[in-house]
Amino acid sequence: MPSNKLKNKDFFSLASWLNLLHFEPPEYTQEPPLPTLLDNKYIQIKRSTRARRLALRVDFKDRVIYLVVPKRTALKKAYAFAHANSDWIDEQLENMPDAIPYEDGAVLPLFGQDTQLDITYDSGLKRTTIALINNQLVIRTNKEDPSGRIERFLRQMAKDKFAALSHEKAGIIGKKVAHVTVRDTKTRWGSCDENGRLSYCWRLIFAPYDAMDYIVAHEVAHLEHLDHSTAFWNVCRDLSDNYVDGYYWIHNNGCELMRYGKAA
Numbered sequence: 132m133p134s135n136k137l138k139n140k141d142f143f144s145l146a147s148w149l150n151l152l153h154f155e156p157p158e159y160t161q162e163p164p165l166p167t168l169l170d171n172k173y174i175q176i177k178r179s180t181r182a183r184r185l186a187l188r189v190d191f192k193d194r195v196i197y198l199v200v201p202k203r204t205a206l207k208k209a210y211a212f213a214h215a216n217s218d219w220i221d222e223q224l225e226n227m228p229d230a231i232p233y234e235d236g237a238v239l240p241l242f243g244q245d246t247q248l249d250i251t252y253d254s255g256l257k258r259t260t261i262a263l264i265n266n267q268l269v270i271r272t273n274k275e276d277p278s279g280r281i282e283r284f285l286r287q288m289a290k291d292k293f294a295a296l297s298h299e300k301a302g303i304i305g306k307k308v309a310h311v312t313v314r315d316t317k318t319r320w321g322s323c324d325e326n327g328r329l330s331y332c333w334r335l336i337f338a339p340y341d342a343m344d345y346i347v348a349h350e351v352a353h354l355e356h357l358d359h360s361t362a363f364w365n366v367c368r369d370l371s372d373n374y375v376d377g378y379y380w381i382h383n384n385g386c387e388l389m390r391y392g393k394a395a
């Protein structure tokens with residue numbers, strides 16, 4: 132999609148948002164609002180009561196870089212800090228994977244299998260139907276933007292798969308899974324509590340199979356060891372199809388999972 136690329140380039144250019152810093156606000160009859168960089172969707176100011184110092188944080192899920200400003204720090208100082216780190220900001224923006232919205236023709240890797248979205252809009256339809264047929268996700272919809280429906284479908288698919296795999300792996304070590312949920316977490320791919328309830332980031336559906344399989348093995352291994360001891364890692368490795376590749380993929384590329392379904 133060449134037009135997308137161009138658009139992103141505009142947003143990514145540091146010059147375009149630095150210009151905003153020198154933007155002269157119009158005359159206000161009241162106290163002017165705090166100047167913000169909000170016009171650039173990739174940079175957002177976050178006032179924090181907890182932060183002790185100025186910081187820049189890349190948030191792959193929100194697809195922005197947060198300029199974190201402690202409560203008592205002047206915005207002028209925050210802007211100077213952002214200026215001083217402009218090279219770093221440019222580098223992060225360049226490395227942020229392009230968004231892949233749920234559009235007709237888009238390709239999503241589902242459980243490691245490239246799957247193309249085939250979306251047909253028809254205002255005469257009574258409801259939206261979604262079906263996975265071979266390597267296509269076929270969507271017939273009366274909604275101009277069926278993104279929400281598509282995401283619900285994918286979440287359910289993820290939940291079914293993660294639950295089935297969790298039960299299967301738990302069976303191998305003679306443990307029981309109490310409950311499986313999926314969430315839209317930012318960096319935590321899975322969790323397991325002392326009552327045997329497992330939770331996964333539904334976006335693991337977009338990860339290569341080995342990475343998803345490793346996360347499930349990891350959480351199921353916690354049913355036996357609620358720590359990260361050597362004994363735990365031994366169980367985790369035994370329950371994984373490809374422990375090494377899965378582990379490294381998720382640690383190095385986890386942010387990739389956040390790009391799907393987001394606005395370009």
Ligand SMILES: [Zn+2]
Binds near residue numbers: 349353358359
């Ligand atoms: Zn763990």
